[in-house]
Amino acid sequence: MSEYKAESNLEKVLKAGHFAFTGECGPPQGANVEALKEKAKHLKGCVDAVNVTDNQTAVVRMSSWAASLVLLQEGLEPNFQMVCRDRNRLAMQSDILGIYAHGIRNMLCLSGDHQKFGNHPGSKNVFDIDSMQLINMVKLMRDEGKFLNGQDIDVSPRLFIGAASNPFGDPSEFRVYRLAKKIAAGADFVQTQCIYNMKRFREFMKQVVDMGLHEKCAILAGVTPMKSVGMARYMAKQVPGMDVPEELIKRLQGAGKGKVAEEGIRFAIEQIEEFKEMEGIAGVHLMAIEWEHRVPEIAERAGVLPRPEI
Amino acid sequence: MIIAEPKPIKEILEMTKDFHKILVVGCKGCVTVCNVGGSKEVGILASTLRIAAKRDGRDLEVGEHTLERQCDPEYVDELEDIVTPYDAVISIACGVGPQFLSERYPAKRIFPGVNTKFMGGAVEHGVWAERCAGCGTCVVHYFGGLCPIARCSKSLLNGPCGGSAGGKCEIAKDVDCVWDMIVRKLMQEGRLDDLLQFRPAKDWTTARDGGPRRMIREELVK
Amino acid sequence: MEKNYDPKIVAFCCSNCASSAAEVAHRMEKILPENVKLVQVPCTGRVEILHLLKPFENGIDGVYVAGCQEDSCQYISGIAKARKRVEHAKKILSELDIEPERIDVFSFSAARGQDFVDMARDMVERLKTLGPLPKKINP
Numbered sequence: 001m002s003e004y005k006a007e008s009n010l011e012k013v014l015k016a017g018h019f020a021f022t023g024e025c026g027p028p029q030g031a032n033v034e035a036l037k038e039k040a041k042h043l044k045g046c047v048d049a050v051n052v053t054d055n056q057t058a059v060v061r062m063s064s065w066a067a068s069l070v071l072l073q074e075g076l077e078p079n080f081q082m083v084c085r086d087r088n089r090l091a092m093q094s095d096i097l098g099i100y101a102h103g104i105r106n107m108l109c110l111s112g113d114h115q116k117f118g119n120h121p122g123s124k125n126v127f128d129i130d131s132m133q134l135i136n137m138v139k140l141m142r143d144e145g146k147f148l149n150g151q152d153i154d155v156s157p158r159l160f161i162g163a164a165s166n167p168f169g170d171p172s173e174f175r176v177y178r179l180a181k182k183i184a185a186g187a188d189f190v191q192t193q194c195i196y197n198m199k200r201f202r203e204f205m206k207q208v209v210d211m212g213l214h215e216k217c218a219i220l221a222g223v224t225p226m227k228s229v230g231m232a233r234y235m236a237k238q239v240p241g242m243d244v245p246e247e248l249i250k251r252l253q254g255a256g257k258g259k260v261a262e263e264g265i266r267f268a269i270e271q272i273e274e275f276k277e278m279e280g281i282a283g284v285h286l287m288a289i290e291w292e293h294r295v296p297e298i299a300e301r302a303g304v305l306p307r308p309e310i
Numbered sequence: 311m312i313i314a315e316p317k318p319i320k321e322i323l324e325m326t327k328d329f330h331k332i333l334v335v336g337c338k339g340c341v342t343v344c345n346v347g348g349s350k351e352v353g354i355l356a357s358t359l360r361i362a363a364k365r366d367g368r369d370l371e372v373g374e375h376t377l378e379r380q381c382d383p384e385y386v387d388e389l390e391d392i393v394t395p396y397d398a399v400i401s402i403a404c405g406v407g408p409q410f411l412s413e414r415y416p417a418k419r420i421f422p423g424v425n426t427k428f429m430g431g432a433v434e435h436g437v438w439a440e441r442c443a444g445c446g447t448c449v450v451h452y453f454g455g456l457c458p459i460a461r462c463s464k465s466l467l468n469g470p471c472g473g474s475a476g477g478k479c480e481i482a483k484d485v486d487c488v489w490d491m492i493v494r495k496l497m498q499e500g501r502l503d504d505l506l507q508f509r510p511a512k513d514w515t516t517a518r519d520g521g522p523r524r525m526i527r528e529e530l531v532k
Numbered sequence: 533m534e535k536n537y538d539p540k541i542v543a544f545c546c547s548n549c550a551s552s553a554a555e556v557a558h559r560m561e562k563i564l565p566e567n568v569k570l571v572q573v574p575c576t577g578r579v580e581i582l583h584l585l586k587p588f589e590n591g592i593d594g595v596y597v598a599g600c601q602e603d604s605c606q607y608i609s610g611i612a613k614a615r616k617r618v619e620h621a622k623k624i625l626s627e628l629d630i631e632p633e634r635i636d637v638f639s640f641s642a643a644r645g646q647d648f649v650d651m652a653r654d655m656v657e658r659l660k661t662l663g664p665l666p667k668k669i670n671p
Binding site: 084085089111112113114116117125127128129130131132133136137148164166169170171173178180181184185193194200240241 | 388458463464465466467468469470471472473474475476477480481487490493494502505506508509510512514
Binding site for chain 3: 318319320350353354357358360361362365474
């Protein structure tokens with residue numbers, strides 16, 4: 001019996017006690033494999049695993065499993081993602097077997113943005129099962145070798161199960177309990193929504209640690225460097241559950257013309273340094289969407305390179 | 311009750327443009343209560359059709375009638391003599407009406423005058439909101455008397471999702487997040503345990519997913 | 533605009549302010565235009581959407597509702613309801629590509645005889661400009 005649940009690189013890094021560092025890469029809005037490889041190239045060697053989004057914001061892109069395979073072929077470890085919006089339990093279990101058969105070992109189970117946000121708003125809403133039930137289903141398949149209907153699976157998929165957590169979502173009193181529920185359902189690792197309000201996050205993590213959740217599940221803090229004041233304002237106002245403190249916006253404004261992005265990166269690096277020391281945090285998930293080429297620099301400056309090889 | 315919304319008049323005119331003798335049939339059931347298909351609305355629609363015809367210099371005769379309900383054959387039968395002179399019928403009952411009328415009067419062209427939307431109730435005067443999705447296995451008691459299947463945009467059973475903000479659903483500012491309500495209610499009642507209880511995947515066979523449904527009262531069937 | 537076109541207008545007047553205003557106008561010997569027919573209702577709140585539409589089926593070119601002002605409606609919310617119904621009836625006309633200005637609602641205080649007559653004359657002018665009920669151009 002393996003000491004690992006899935007033997008993914010991410011799992012091994014976490015189990016060995018290293019501070020994990022994951023990245024993100026969105027698949028193309030077409031079959032442009034070259035563009036995807038270009039983006040992935042920047043991340044190679046800088047991260048332990050790469051999130052590959054699934055029709056993010058309900059915009060049709062190359063499927064996560066396909067893009068994950070490309071990344072695998074390029075020598076990166078993908079965090080395959082599956083949302084509940086587009087697939088029913090049959091398709092989900094079927095895809096889980098498929099990705100496992102192709103060597104993918106990490107899987108993030110998410111609800112998915114409502115289709116109204118995307119480019120096919122008239123599509124049917126699937127949501128056959130929710131993210132909690134999906135986490136539990138993958139665990140059932142892995143640990144008990146059974147399909148959701150109780151039938152045996154001949155070769156069961158061994159996946160490292162991930163989930164998302166939004167510490168500042170509403171209702172705020174419940175968020176830590178929802179995280180606990182996801183962990184109880186089977187989440188092995190959790191990536192939070194990108195954090196900007198460090199004070200509030202520290203309070204959240206205190207509750208997490210008090211409940212001992214960090215011992216059952218690896219929690220990775222989400223970091224997204226602010227590229228501009230406009231981006232900071234947009235995130236403050238338009239993204240649900242996002243807490244962007246006014247001080248940060250002021251700090252970015254104070255950086256001066258042409259220097260805002262650098263200030264944003266500086267703030268991100270300060271955060272990463274703090275996360276390294278924060279109790280209960282097992283790593284950082286860097287979401288530098290469409291800014292993949294800056295990841296090596298950020299990783300270098302944050303002192304997370306080289307990545308451990310297990 | 312079943313809530314419907316009037317179809318745009320242009321659509322109704324387009325549907326019925328080839329007919330010169332139209333009967334508008336209303337229903338005293340749900341559609342009367344939500345002010346879209348009762349005798350008042352029959353009068354308004356009929357008048358509107360006549361004005362349109364006058365505008366076009368077209369010949370048009372519009373009849374008006376309101377049945378007790380359009381979902382019981384006994385009431386639908388009442389139209390037998392009334393419908394004779396007409397070649398088309400616009401039913402402003404819920405979607406059941408045009409179907410029952412079509413089946414009973416196959417020689418007449420039947421058109422729906424409203425778009426049936428959901429099962430719900432009045433939340434304030436003039437405003438009706440969806441409450442029930444007819445999933446066939448009611449478990450509102452698990453959620454403090456609120457239904458996440460009907461009222462959560464993602465029908466989550468273990469919500470809320472990360473898009474809940476300020477008590478509102480991510481899809482629109484005027485849509486309440488039912489999970490915010492469920493969580494607040496249960497936490498207030500000290501029922502955190504119920505919230506932490508893992509709700510397994512739903513069996514959708516009792517919902518429309520399982521196919522068109524029937525309900526039989528054996529003791530009433532002859 | 534057709535020459536020699538005399539628009540036919542129906543005016544629903546409440547039995548309080550509007551009718552008083554009409555009465556005052558009559559005593560002042562202000563003449564109401566001939567093409568305006570007054571129909572008295574207990575309160576403008578009694579006017580239904582159907583009452584606003586039906587005249588158009590029968591050769592009438594314009595309809596208006598005359599009632600009390602919002603804060604002096606004898607039945608409290610009659611004129612407020614009438615405004616909402618006029619709005620709805622205007623929408624119906626718009627959807628038929630008929631000018632919504634053919635329907636309107638006005639508030640009067642009881643003594644304003646001159647205003648009452650002026651309003652009637654304004655409606656006549658308005659409808660003269662709009663012309664008779666538009667006939668759709670056959671494709």
